[in-house]
Amino acid sequence: MRAFSAMLGTELKLSLRGMDMAIFGIGFPAVVTVILGIIFGEKPAFQGADYTFFEQSFGAVASIGICASGVMGLPLVLSDYRHKGILKRLKVTPVSPSVLLFVQVAVNFIYSVASLVLVYLISSLLYGFRIHGSLPGFLGSYLLVLVSVYSIGMMVSALSPDIKTANLLCCALYFPMLIFSGATLPYEVMPEALQKAADFLPLTQGIKLLKGTSLGLPLDNILIPIAAMAVISVVCTIVSVKFFKWD
Amino acid sequence: MEAVLTVQGLCKSYGRKQAVNNLNLRVQRREIFGLLGANGAGKSTSIECILNTKKYDRGDVRILGMDPRTERKAIFERVGVQFQEPRCQDKITVEEICEVTRSFYKNPADYKELLKSFGLSDKCRQMVSELSGGERQRLFVVLALIPDPELVFLDELTSGLDTKARRDVWKHLEKLKAKGLTIFLTSHYMDEVEELCDRILILKNGETIFQGTVADAVSQSPYDKLEDAYLWFTGEEDENESL
Numbered sequence: 292m293r294a295f296s297a298m299l300g301t302e303l304k305l306s307l308r309g310m311d312m313a314i315f316g317i318g319f320p321a322v323v324t325v326i327l328g329i330i331f332g333e334k335p336a337f338q339g340a341d342y343t344f345f346e347q348s349f350g351a352v353a354s355i356g357i358c359a360s361g362v363m364g365l366p367l368v369l370s371d372y373r374h375k376g377i378l379k380r381l382k383v384t385p386v387s388p389s390v391l392l393f394v395q396v397a398v399n400f401i402y403s404v405a406s407l408v409l410v411y412l413i414s415s416l417l418y419g420f421r422i423h424g425s426l427p428g429f430l431g432s433y434l435l436v437l438v439s440v441y442s443i444g445m446m447v448s449a450l451s452p453d454i455k456t457a458n459l460l461c462c463a464l465y466f467p468m469l470i471f472s473g474a475t476l477p478y479e480v481m482p483e484a485l486q487k488a489a490d491f492l493p494l495t496q497g498i499k500l501l502k503g504t505s506l507g508l509p510l511d512n513i514l515i516p517i518a519a520m521a522v523i524s525v526v527c528t529i530v531s532v533k534f535f536k537w538d
Numbered sequence: 539m540e541a542v543l544t545v546q547g548l549c550k551s552y553g554r555k556q557a558v559n560n561l562n563l564r565v566q567r568r569e570i571f572g573l574l575g576a577n578g579a580g581k582s583t584s585i586e587c588i589l590n591t592k593k594y595d596r597g598d599v600r601i602l603g604m605d606p607r608t609e610r611k612a613i614f615e616r617v618g619v620q621f622q623e624p625r626c627q628d629k630i631t632v633e634e635i636c637e638v639t640r641s642f643y644k645n646p647a648d649y650k651e652l653l654k655s656f657g658l659s660d661k662c663r664q665m666v667s668e669l670s671g672g673e674r675q676r677l678f679v680v681l682a683l684i685p686d687p688e689l690v691f692l693d694e695l696t697s698g699l700d701t702k703a704r705r706d707v708w709k710h711l712e713k714l715k716a717k718g719l720t721i722f723l724t725s726h727y728m729d730e731v732e733e734l735c736d737r738i739l740i741l742k743n744g745e746t747i748f749q750g751t752v753a754d755a756v757s758q759s760p761y762d763k764l765e766d767a768y769l770w771f772t773g774e775e776d777e778n779e780s781l
Contacts, residue, residue, distance in 0.1 A: 293641045294641045296641075376625050380619075382610070383591065383614050383617070383621075384639070385615045538591065
C-alpha cells in the first residue's frame with residue numbers, strides 16, 4: 292500500500308509535468324462540449340423531444356475522457372517505461388506488476404473524473420443541461436464503462452512488447468471507439484449499417500447506458516451489454532496482471 | 539562459509555552466438571566479487587541471467603538460496619541492483635525517485651544519509667535528467683543501496699566518475715562490507731578491482747578464463763600488476779605488443 296501511494300503521488304506529478312493528459316484527457320472533451328453547445332445549443336433532439344440534442348450527447352461526450360485516459364494515457368506510459376528499461380529496473384525490486392498497473396489506472400481515473408466534472412459544469416452552466424434520469428444510474432454506468440475500457444488499456448500496457456505495438460493498438464482502439472461509438476460523432480446521425488457495426492464496440496454499448504440513464508429513457512436489453520462489459524473487465528484485468536511483461 | 543550467490547553451469551546464447559558458456563561461481567557472505575572482461579565478453583548478460591531479467595538456456599542460479607525465476611519478490615527485498623546505464627522517468631527529481639524506491643521495501647535504509655555520503659544531498663530537488671554523468675551514476679548506486687541489501691549487484695559502478703568520487707564510492711562500499719554487505723561488481727578499472735575485490739572471475743567471449751583471488755591472478759601471470767596480468771589472461775597484451 293505504501294508503494295502504491297508513493298508511486299501514485301509521483302506518477303501524478305510526472306503526468307502533470309508532461310501535460311499530454313491534461314490536454315487530451317481534460318481539454319479535448321471540454322472543447323467538444325463547447326463546440327456541441329455552440330452548434331446545437333438548446334435545440335431539441337428531434338421534433339417533439341422533451342430533451343435537447345445537446346443533452347442527448349452528454350453521455351457520449353462524458354466518455355471521451357474515459358477513452359483518452361484509458362486507451363491512450365494508460366497504455367502509453369507503461370509501454371514507454373518498458374521501452375526505456377525502467378520496468379527492467381523495477382523487476383529487480385519487490386514491487387508487483389499489479390501495483391504498477393493500478394497506479395496508472397488511478398492516475399488516469401483522476402483525469403477521467405476531472406474531465407467528467409468539467410464537462411458537466413460547462414454543460415449545466417452554459418447550456419442548461421440537467422440529468423433527467425437517475426444520477427446513481429448514470430454514475431454507475433460511467434464507472435462500468437470506465438472499468439471495462441481501462442481493463443482493455445491495462446491489457447495493452449501489460450502485454451505490448453514495444454512502444455510501436457502499443458501505439459498501434461492504442462490507435463486501433465482509440466480512434467474507432469472515439470469516432471464510431473458516438474463519443475464524438477453522434478450515433479443518431481450515423482447510417483444504420485454503421486450503427487450496427489458500431490454496436491460491437493464496447494464503448495457503444497456503454498454510451499447507450501450513459502444516454503439512457505442521463506435522459507431517463509427506458510432501457511431494454513441492458514443486461515447483455517452490462518454482462519459483456521463485466522466479462523471484458525475481469526478477463527482483461529486477470530490477463531494483464533498474470534502475463535505482465537517487464538521487458 | 540555461507541554462499542550468498544551460486545551459479546552452476548549457466549549458458550546463454552543469442553542465436554548462434556554463445557554469450558555465456560558454462561559459468562560457475564560462488565560468492566560468500568561479506569565478499570566483494572568482481573566479474574571482469576572486455577566489452578562484449580558477457581558480463582552484463584551474466585548479471586542479467588543471474589537476476590532473471592534475461593532468460594538463460596541452461597544452468598542453475600540461487601540468490602540467498604532462492605531461485606530468482608520463482609522467488610523474485612523475496613529475493614529483491616534483500617538484494618539491490620545497479621544496472622549499466624540505467625534510465626528513469628523523464629522529469630522525475632532525485633528526491634522523488636528515492637522516495638518511490640524506498641516505498642518498495644519493508645526496512646529501507648535512510649536515503650538522505652546515503653545521498654549525503656555519496657555527495658548528492660544538495661541535489662534532492664533537481665531533475666535526474668539534469669544531473670551530470672557522475673552524479674547520475676552515484677544516484678543509481680544509492681538506489682541500489684536503499685533496500686539496505688545483504689547483496690548488491692553493481693554493473694560498472696564507477697564508470698564516468700572522477701578520481702575523487704571513485705575513491706569516495708570505494709570507501710563507502712568498504713564500510714558497508716564491514717557491516718556485512720556482499721558485493722558483486724563488474725569494472726573496467728583494475729585499480730578499483732585491486733582495491734576492492736576479494737576474488738575475481740575473468741570472462742572472454744563468454745568463457746571463464748580465470749577465477750580466484752587478485753593475488754592468484756597476478757602470481758599465475760608473468761607480471762606483477764593486476765592490469766598486466768588481466769591483459770595477459772585475456773590475450774589482449776599480445777595485440778598491443780604486435781602493434
